[in-house]
Amino acid sequence: MAHQAQPYMMKVDWFSIKNELRETDWQGEFEGSSVDEKYNTIISTTLKIARKHVPPRKACYKATIPRERKIIMRKRSKLNSRIKLCKNDHDRRGMQDKVKRLEEQLKKSHRNERARDETSAVKAIQKNYKYFFKYARNKPQLKQLLDLSSPQIGKSSVTHNRSARH
Incomplete structure (x- = not known):
């Protein structure tokens, strides 16, 4: 250290x-x-x-790519370099199909990660609601549903309750 x-x-x-x-x-x-x-x-x-x-420290948040995804990207990179060198059309098409399958695996990996994040955020609602709202703030669809961008969060229910009493 x-x-x-x-x-x-x-x-x-x-x-x-x-x-x-x-x-x-x-x-x-x-x-x-x-x-x-x-x-x-x-x-x-x-x-x-x-x-x-003392100069201020730079924020260093290094994005970590999961090992599984790194392996897939490495394979894709190797195949792409082999495609460039390949002269046989039949072999080239076969390698291009493999590249497409690898890209599908990458997309699937991203979808799985987003699903895991969403599941953990939903599970955390009762114990750690701040974690959920931080997650929701970064998702445009949830932001619209929860109306997190509005400064009047919760005020609509208060006005609704007042009108119900009168």
């Missing part, structure tokens, strides 16, 4: 941080303060200096 942090740590301007911490008038900052106020002063001053000299 330490080897991953090294490039990021190299970008931090440690010299400037150290100098600014030394140049801070701590006596003046602490004068007439309680212990809690002194602690908060140390924390806030250090954070200000760190924000100034």
Whole structure:
């Protein structure tokens, strides 16, 4: 884990941080303060200096392709390269059919993954409803059904109940 942090740590301007911490008038900052106020002063001053000299980290969300799909894509790639080199039309058509079957397998894999995600989101409604609504927010069809884009979620039922009382 330490080897991953090294490039990021190299970008931090440690010299400037150290100098600014030394140049801070701590006596003046602490004068007439309680212990809690002194602690908060140390924390806030250090954070200000760190924000100034430490570059923000880049979000690194590496998309993971399932192993099964990687294998299918590798096979497809190999077949496509063999098709380019193949001179026999009969063999070429056979390889193109195999490529079509591999593409169908890829589509099936994607459908299965979406079905698994949907099933887990539906199962999580009672225990973890936030997970379901996060899933629903990313699906346009569900978004329309649930009307998640509207800022008045739930207000229509409130107005309906009021009109029923009168």
